[in-house]
Amino acid sequence: MKSKQAGSSIKRGLAAVAAVFTLMAGTAIAADPIKVGSFLSVTGPAAFLGDPEQKTLELYVEKINAAGGVLGRKLELVAYDSGGNAEKARTFVKRLIEQDKVDVIVGGSTTGETMAVVPLVEAAQVPFISLAGAVVIVEPVKKWVFKTPHTDRMACEKIFIDMQSRKFSKIALISGPGGFDKSMRGQCLGVAKKYGIEVIADETYGGGDTDMTAQLTKIKNTAGVQAVLNAGFGQGPAIVTKNYRQIGVSMPLYQSHGVASKEFIKLAGPAAEGVRLPAAALLVADSLPQSDAQRSVVVSYKNEYESRFKSEVSTFGGHAYDGLYIVVEAMKKAGGTDKAKVRDAIEATHGFMGTAGVFNMSPTDHMGLDLSAFRMLEVKGGNWTLVK
Amino acid sequence: MSLLRVECLSKKFGGVNAIDDLSFDIPPGAVYSIIGPNGAGKTTLLNLLTGVYVPSAGSIVFDGHDLTGRAPYEYASHGVARTFQNLQVFFNMSALENVMVGRYMHERCGLASTLMRMPRLSRTERACREEAAELLRYVGLRDYLSVGADAMPYGALKRLEIARALATRPKLMLLDEPAAGLNPTEALELDDLIGRLTGRGVTVVLVEHNMRLVMGVSDNILVLDYGRKLAEGPALSVRNDPKVIEAYLGSDIARDGSYGKDIADVVSVAVEMHR
């Protein structure tokens, strides 16, 4: 008796859900504005990426529309919060493609969610600019997938070059639990040899860990370590930095571009002094020489963002800026929103000056940045400074 | 020949001997009652005799099988069934289903044929349902066939447990205070029911405070005190045993007044006997 009732009430329930679906379907008729789809980790462990990215997209879509839009059409941003969950990202990308019928996608804060949706955008043939770091996104090249941040491999290389110049050859690695951390760890282990660097200690910490002194003590007691590299983002690196000073390790500490924001210095406090990391020029916008070609772009982005949101700019939001403008430029070049033409135009991006550096894409390079786009920074007096 | 042989059985709870070096035999076909003051270890003994507790020492041999230390379901599979003082009815099922659970051992089949719902299973299910209904009628619960156990009165639940125990087709049935909480009419009906059980060839072990019931139906009585055997024998001889009277009169009132009515019963019976 009970389950018969149950059966009929499911039917009702499903019918109601289906009705809602059809209603939602009905709203997607007008195709007049250019639709830019996005899915970002606005909440969850990667919120520090997704949050500034979303804000940047909103800010600049508004700005572009205020200036008359693109090709006489307004931009419409359709953004979903994936919470850093690859499954959710997949579903939202289906929604963007099938339901919202977006013209292009700029999003994907993390590598995991980016890679999860790659098969979808490839199948649906929608140009997609990822804002995530790992090199696997563009290597091997996927026809419809591009990315704007520097790769983790480049970060490793930049750091190793700096280490080389300081005559370090034996280092320790400590990395977090996230995809970014693991991927960067893998890349660093992969390219270390090329720079004559040997990783003699390799430790990890877990998500939500409150203390890393145990791992660092182990590193401290490993004979021969000359420098330590921490691949990670979020609160982990801040705790590592604090614990590092607490147990009195004197070797130089390198962080990754995953903490390239003022917030890191705030979180780690005085312990951050002397920490080096590779990052885009954005973090040192004001101290760039007037002659620097990048200066005008990064200074204006920094000012726009900080005056609007009253919070410090990060390189992550910059990646969204770069992605959005590469797409806009490509549409202008393609003279419309034809997906294949826009894709070709993105691939032909040349000499575009973004917050991350100069983009020169090609059929074999869907990122288009080189090592020169990275600057080595050091925390001095509670601020980022360029390492000369 | 005995159906159940208990030798030197002991059970300790943190240094206290709840059952202390107890030995007895139960012949088949009898009604064997276990009485004793509160805390004498009667329920502990039943728990030992059904595998709910593992004995600290001693052995339990049932129907020629040494079951010492075995799990309750193994006791059941050899033909030991029981009811509980604190009801262990399946309140999430109907009365009928409760009894059907009791048929479990005689009906179960392989996982694969269960999942695929083989036709054979439907047939045995139907037979099981009918037999369970028959048993409910047998214990006088014909009105409760499809009623949820959570909606049944206390007296009916006690009989439901008996029906469930019967469904296992036991050789030995242990009843833990079946009359507790019943009104006099229901208690009388119980008398009759126990009589019919032995008629079916089931040996009955009865733990009970209601002395009229015990004296009326028992072939043999075991009197426990502090986990030890105080007396054992036919109803008449136990009644007249001064040690038994002493135990009941001397200790129970002082120890615990909660079973006042039972004590009064015992006292009146004992005093009557002594005259």
Place this chain on the structure above:
Amino acid sequence: MSAQFVQYLLTGLTVGAIYALVALGFSIIFNASHVINFAQGEFVMIGGMATVSLSAAGLPYLLAIPLAIVAAALVGLALEKFAVEPARGASVVTLIIITIGASIFLRGLAMVIWDKRFHALKPFTGDTPIPIGGATILPQSLWVLGVTLAIVLALTWFFGRTLLGKAMLATSHNRLAAQLVGINVRMVLFVSFGLSAALGAVAGILIAPITTTSYDVGVMLGLKGFAAAILGGLGSGVGAVVGGLVLGIAETMSAGYLSSAYKDAIAFVIILVVLFFLPSGLFGKRGGERV
């Protein structure tokens, strides 16, 4: 070698003390209601985040901290009043799902009221490491250990010496009997939520200067606190403290001597092994049901 050991031990004790505070919160609510309050971690978060925002608003710690604790306690009371109380009589699993819902709600609320970023809290008394036997300890870790000790003592006094505390203890042993002797069981339930929320908040405030805090720190700390409470034996105060310390030390020792990647897994294996031999945890109530 031994300096290394001391370092692991000090770290483990600090982390473990925090787990212990969270576990105590679990146990107090469990005793009053037999509910595992999965929103316990959110109290930790509220404590830390409220202190961050209050001190950012210019309040000194002496004001900000008590206010944050009161705020968390109020949230705990509200949780009891508006979510647990109306569901009285529901099954334990249902109540657990309600607290999971509450924890998602509170996290969402915190995200809207505050933000999604990590925040640092200044240590109470500087951050110059103090050397101990070749290892070092932060002054804040001493605060963590000291305050935890003080709380454990205070709770011992509360449950052993005060009427309300005894009433709460009595309720946990036998709810019906407690009701019969005139204890207001609903009041006990209410107070227990307030008390464990306050404990959670204290944990959150103590640890924030060491680890930073954000709207979702409660998830992991709540989980670890639950693990500690189970390890020690649900409902046992001693168990919660011992469970927390053992868990914390097990984690750092595994990270230090075995594998940092699997340190949490090792900690959970230890818990599973303990439960295999002691199915009610280290100090849990023994004995089965009576039949």
Place this chain on the structure above:
Amino acid sequence: MQSRPILVGLASPRTGGMLALAGVIALLPLFLSNKYFYDIVVLVGLNAIVCVGLNLLIGYAGQISLGHAGFFGAGAYGSAILASRFGWPPIAAMLATTLAVALLAYLVGRPILRLKGHYLAMATLGMGIIVFMVITTEDAYTGGPDGIAVVPFSIGGYVLQGERVWYWVVGALLLLAVWLAQNLIDSPAGRALRALHSSEVGAEVVGINAAKHKVMVFVISAVFASVAGSLAAHYSGFITPGKATFLHSIELVTMVVFGGMASTFGAVVGAAVLTTLPQLLAVFEDYEMMVFGAVMMGTMIFLPRGVVPSIARLFQARSKQQIGDKESGA
């Protein structure tokens, strides 16, 4: 109770519910206007398969598990690794994985199912977390936190691709899962499970080996989760450890309790509601989490038995009342 006429038999709760579910699955495509909706429904179906199995464990046998995402993840990664890295035929990969997960569940279940209540919850939670940690750490095989790509499912050269094809596959499998679950529930073994839920001692003394039954249902529910995980991996074409987290375990339990414990169709409804809800709530943006939490709390406060049983009870009460009204009116 006499044998019932065939017609009544057809309309029995079991058959009726199955027919209703089959009807919904058959008719739902009429409302699904694009692949996105199909995708959601496929995800609902996969979650529902897990929940139907989990409900056998939680709702019927009364044993909690906060680790089933571990089995789901193990199924997904087992299939993914065998099929994508070692080139096994997907069907063989899935079967081997399912067997391995069943064995894992058996080995884990035997010791931990002796635990009761919250202790069991903790033990299963710990087991799930250990599985998760292995998946994220052994990145040489699993791709680590970033996940790995999975080849499409194929049987004998026919490749299962596209949401619509998967819709029918998952729909059929869900029906199968419900059918198996219902068969189990309406059997001696099913009654044994419900019995030991209510009183373990009571069940033992009528000859039920409680430990064996608990392990059996634990293994069955793990197999359901593992198969759903394997399918999810092939369907998505890419998997990350996200689906193996303890948060997902809690999500699964929530679906079961939300829909209604000890109700197979409740499990399906719970999966449907909690899978679609985040999609509907996406419009709330920053407030999504709050609304989701509030919906969960509210539902459980006002429908403490879960959606389906509570509503069923409501209807029963009403129809009884109507009959009463008629009788008194006549």
